Amino acid sequence: MNIASKLPPQHVDRTYFSSGRAAFAFLMEHEKPTKVYLPAFCCWSLVSTMLERFRDVEVEFYGMSTFLDGPPNSRFWPEVGAGELFVRIHYFGHQNKGWVIHGNGIVLDDLSHSYMSIFEKGEPIQQGTYEFGSYRKILKVGDGGFINTYFNPVYEPSKKLDTWLRYESKDWRDMKEAENMLDRDWQVADISSQSLAVILTTNKEFVRQRRVQNEAFLEEHLKDLDVGRWHIMYRPGECPLNHSRMFDTQEERDDLRSFLRTKDIYTAIQWPTHPYILQNASEEVLASALYLERHTLAFPVMQEYNLNDMEYMINSVEEWKRSGT
Amino acid sequence: MFKLESNYEVYCFLKINLPEGYAIHAEPSPDYFTENFFRYVITKGDKELKILEGRFSEIRYNDLIIRAKKILREVEDDEHSK
Numbered sequence: 001m002n003i004a005s006k007l008p009p010q011h012v013d014r015t016y017f018s019s020g021r022a023a024f025a026f027l028m029e030h031e032k033p034t035k036v037y038l039p040a041f042c043c044w045s046l047v048s049t050m051l052e053r054f055r056d057v058e059v060e061f062y063g064m065s066t067f068l069d070g071p072p073n074s075r076f077w078p079e080v081g082a083g084e085l086f087v088r089i090h091y092f093g094h095q096n097k098g099w100v101i102h103g104n105g106i107v108l109d110d111l112s113h114s115y116m117s118i119f120e121k122g123e124p125i126q127q128g129t130y131e132f133g134s135y136r137k138i139l140k141v142g143d144g145g146f147i148n149t150y151f152n153p154v155y156e157p158s159k160k161l162d163t164w165l166r167y168e169s170k171d172w173r174d175m176k177e178a179e180n181m182l183d184r185d186w187q188v189a190d191i192s193s194q195s196l197a198v199i200l201t202t203n204k205e206f207v208r209q210r211r212v213q214n215e216a217f218l219e220e221h222l223k224d225l226d227v228g229r230w231h232i233m234y235r236p237g238e239c240p241l242n243h244s245r246m247f248d249t250q251e252e253r254d255d256l257r258s259f260l261r262t263k264d265i266y267t268a269i270q271w272p273t274h275p276y277i278l279q280n281a282s283e284e285v286l287a288s289a290l291y292l293e294r295h296t297l298a299f300p301v302m303q304e305y306n307l308n309d310m311e312y313m314i315n316s317v318e319e320w321k322r323s324g325t
Numbered sequence: 326m327f328k329l330e331s332n333y334e335v336y337c338f339l340k341i342n343l344p345e346g347y348a349i350h351a352e353p354s355p356d357y358f359t360e361n362f363f364r365y366v367i368t369k370g371d372k373e374l375k376i377l378e379g380r381f382s383e384i385r386y387n388d389l390i391i392r393a394k395k396i397l398r399e400v401e402d403d404e405h406s407k
Contacts, residue, residue, distance in 0.1 A: 161327070161337040168340070177336055177351035183360035184333050184381060 015153060016196065017145035018189035019182060020112045020134025021045045024087075024145075026153055026188045027130055028054055031106050033085035037078065039064050040273070040281045041289040043112070045183065046087065047274045053186045061281040066288045068232065070098020080105030088128060090114040092241040092270075092298075093211075094232045097125045106130070112137050115146070116204055116211075118237030137241060139202060140304070141195035142166040142178050156187040163192045207303045208239040214301035214310050215240040221314040225321055227256070231296055242268070242298035250294040257297055259320040265313055268298040332381060332389035336365055342397055343367070344404050347374075367396060374400070 017023040024046060028036075035058040038046055042061075050059050063072040068091040071077070077100045080086040084105040090096045093114045101107055109128035111117075116138055121127065135144035142162065162181035169175050191199075212234070219230055228245035247253035257267050273289050281289075299313060329338045339349045352364045361382055367375040375396050377389065 161334055165337055165340075173351045180351075180360040180363075181333055181336075 012150055013148065015147045015149065015151040016191040017147070017153075018143045018158070018187065018191055019045075019136070020110075020132060020145040021049050021183075021186065022145050022188045023132040023134075023147045024108070024110075025049055025053055025186060026151070027108060027132060027147060028057070028085075029188070030151070031085060033057060033083055033106065035060065035081075035084040037062055037080065037084070037086040039087065039089055039289075040277050040285050041068070041091070041271065041292055042089065042274065042277065043271060044274050046110075047276055049186060051276060059280070061277055061285050063285040063288055064096070065098070066291055068092065068094060069096055072284075072288055077102055079103045080107065090117070090119070092232050092244055093117045093239045094234060095119045095125075095238065099126060100124075101126055108132060111148075113241040114239070116208055116239035118239075120235075135195065135199055136179070138207065138239070139195075139198055141198050142175065142192065143182050144191045144195040144199060153188060155190045158185075158187055158189045160185060160187075163194065166192075166194065208237075210303040210306070211240050211301050212238075213307065214305055215243045217307055217310045218243040218245075218299055218301065218313065221310075222317065225314070225318055227317055227321060228253075228297070240301055242270075243301050244270075244296050244298050246295050247297065248295070253295060253297050256317065256320055259323075260313070260316055263312075263316040263319075265316055266300070268300075269293065269296070270298050329390055329393070332384050332387060335377070335389050335393040336363070338390075339365070339367065339393055339397065344400060346370070347400060367400075 015023070017026060036050060036054075037060050038050070040061045040063055050057065062078060063076070064070070065072055078086060080101055080103040082104040084103070085108060086101055086105055087108045087110055088096055088099060089110040091113055093116070095114070095117065097120065107126070107128035109131045111131050111133035115133050115135070131148040133146060135141050135146070160181055162178040165174055165178040165181065169178065215234065222228060222245060223230070228247045231244040231246045232240070234240055260267055271293065273286065273293050277289070278286070327334070329335070336349060336351055343349060346369055348368050350366045350368065352366055362380055363377065365377040366373055377392060
């Protein structure tokens, strides 16, 4: 009985992969779309997968609202025809729910940032055909992706040694190299048992509560300091990936980012726009992606951090503010 | 432990095979998108001996494998000559 309770659960409603990208590639191979719609504000790994593994499939980029909860304007309702595939990313743990997607095409919900968020369901929210994602954004795991549907994939044999390297790692650089090793290939491979063990034993409620608490603390105190302005208004049940903040100018944002780095606080810019998107998307489609690239900064709110860590960040931002830059 | 067949595995290959006292460190760029770049520093104590640096997409055939094997040979020769 005790042994059985430690075994991984039967995969009845989920399929595991080595990465979110592998999960995406599997769905691409399963559905074989002729055309894929990707948001211009997009993780590079999706673009890379299309360019490296599905070169013959047409890709069209679309724009989204700056607040990442729907289309860029009320006139944009995409038409996704049969045999076409529309990728809708739920950014930063926030439900991107304001979409009405016409047609008989396939809608993929990317939950890489949001798999711990509890989303609203039912009318008028349009459910996607499949949900997929990566575990690495929220949990400290070296690999791991999923589709929230049962499949029985034939995994490609992996010759990579990234799992070995994670096991043998001496420091964060080894871990980063292991992650990079995984990302250099586009295989549809299985998740490692190391990551699966972490995923299956994580206290999701703790993760959600801690991230909500950290994010709310940052929002409240950065507002008091009059540094940037809120970007994402999280709904109850959502689990923030980070605290994303908007700044009036790129210079202000970059200056704060550099200052925080001197305090060992590492913020992120999500995302620099992929060169392929810059070359292939219209100015209108690119507008919000470029704005977000230049004006937002993501503060860490990981569950490993508590309010003391958040306070350290706020004190550092206050120091930057006082220095008058 | 394994036969080196891919440029991607050079880091692991050297990590396993460098003699005692030597080490290899991956020093990725702090930028977000780095998987195509590599910078491997081979050290002995505090001393930097060799640096393998570049972009995987620009490597011709198995050039990185050849360079890694050459470094390993040199290091081993150096150790044996003492």
